[in-house]
Amino acid sequence: MRTILILLGNEIRRFRSDKTALSLTFLVPFVLIYIFGNVFGVGRPGGPAPTGIPLAVVNQSDSPFGTAVTAALQKEAAFKVITTHKDPAGQEVPLTEARLREMIGGGSIRFGLIFPPDAGGDQLAGLKLKFLNNPRNEIETQTVVGLLQKTIYSSAPQALVVGVQKAAANFIGAESFESFSRSLADAIAGSFGGDPQQVYESIKSGQLNFGGSPTGAASTGVDSFLQSLIKIESEQVGGGKVKSPMATRSVGGWAIMFLLFSLSSSATSLFDEKKAGLFQRLLSAPVRRTHILWSKYLFGMLLGFVQLTALFVAGRLLFGIDILSNFGNLLLICFAASTACVAFGMLLAAIAPSSSAASGLGTLLILIMSAIGGAWFPTSFMPEFVQQLSRLSLVYWAIDGFLKVLWANCTTLELLPTLAVLFGIAAVVNTFSVWRFKRGNIFD
């Protein structure tokens, strides 16, 4: 045991003396967590959302619809609305469709919205607008389309209602629809009170706040109207008390991925020591191969444990993740995850013929495990068989453990199955690695 402790102390001393490795081990994950956290909107109160996407708007219509939607888009943080451009004389002039198409075709802007002259839909059913895009990024394009729909539906509802009315008028005839609207206004006024003419005007303008304050916002009226038709009641029954839920869900996945990279490179240092002839010197001393392997393993566990803990502390400092209320179990799962991760690193060193091969293989396996294990996105996004496969990945079980501790606030007893799986993975992988080390030439 003393030999292992001496070798372990040497590993720690070498790690401490390598300032680059030291800073990379802790600083890089810290920075990446910060970047990823912000990419996914962890730090923002409204959750994940993009901001400031340039959106050019050309309004060729006189209808209030175009004006209302443009104003709403300008209030939307996701967009930076552009309605003018500089002409050759340097004067700001309104954008034209031709200019917009030129800008999008040239790639200076990726998204444009055009309200055509008949945007209000005088003759046709509904509302009309054109969405032009240069989809260099499919996800971004889909996000923009979704945000446009949300903004239009929520900020120009009366225009939508007017559009529906026009469609109805086209279908049953203008006179019949006029008669229907007046009968409806009389019935509403008769039942709920109010001036039948005023109610009729409200219906015609699309401001469906009948029964409410005549000064109420149009959107409020439509919202309440739609909500009265379809009522969806949402209740969160788990994780309700979790602070920074987005970060809490995500940080475990990122942390375990960084740890795997860190520990696999640590394990591949075996090749460097072999190349330097250090194993010859160590093995000529009163040192056994198992001493060397155990010291490496213990160092990896220690490094992994400290790094994981540091990452969660970073999550606490940057995104307010609550790590203290179940801290003991968090340390426990960090320990179990480190044990499994370092076993993976030793496996790489045991099966790869060289340092570069171990590095390449490690990168491949870590990316696959992170992808299918749920470190990047929910496993439910993947095909059924991949979801089954993901249960073989230590990333899956580590994330499961972190969520049990941080999200569900599980007790040690409830955590035991996950701990058992992680320790089991470590035991199986280690047994195989030792078997491989005995047959390999790393110590020759």
Place this chain on the structure above:
Amino acid sequence: MLEVKNLTKRYGSVAALDSVSLSLARGEFFGLLGPNGAGKTTLMSLVTGIRAADSGEILLGNVPFMPDDIAQRAQLGFVPQSIALYDELSGEENLRLFGGLYGLRGALLRERIAEGLAAAQLEERRHDKVESYSGGMRRRINIVAAILHRPQLLLCDEPTVGVDPQSRNAIFDFLEKLNDEGMTIVYSTHYMEEATRLCSRIGIIDHGKLLALGTLDELLTDLPFSEQIRIARNDSTTPHLAAFERFGKLNTTDDAYVLTPAPELRLSEFFSEAERLGIASRFFNVTRPTLENVFLHLTGKTLRDS
């Protein structure tokens, strides 16, 4: 001190060591001379327990050596051919590690480290990282790391490779001092000058076989000649090569002809003929044979050719 009996080690179909036997007395400075790939490092790795022999026996202090017996390994010190040190650590930290692995601790460890650093003339650089050391300094501390625990037997596997002459001499002085203090040393090299200077007994090894074993004088005595005549290579001597060849075997080097006289030849006969041919005596030089001659005689090739 060390006895090796019929030691054999094969890598696939290649015999790296082929039934090698030798015996070392306590306090001996033994040289293992051979070209690269001759089997020197393999023999060292078997004696240190890094690798296991296919067959044969090793006795350390008359006790069978078991590679897995780490207590036996503690009696040995090994200076590997490569600089087997942690570059990112200081010289002192490296010594503390290796001394600790041999069971030294506390005041004794500090004392041995101080002695080692003084012997290697590295006291002032003790806290500097090894990666900042010169080649000679690294080689010296590479040796110190192997002797902190005062091993009974020190095995040095080509410890001066790539070292400048000044550092090489410092290493020689250091090893001779250790040997004077009673340490048994096995020193492998492919430089015959090193073996000649340091070793009281020399084993010549090639292709895994021990070809000869003895003191320098014994090895030279076994040669079929006791002198050689070195003839300058110039316009005065070159026309008379046929005449020279009548007196023995003539080899040509870059700047000279080397005549190994026939056993029955008397040197006076050769010089009489040279005088008759009108060749000035300054073009001739009588030399004593060296280990190079021994190696050439045993293998048919020079160490450099190997």
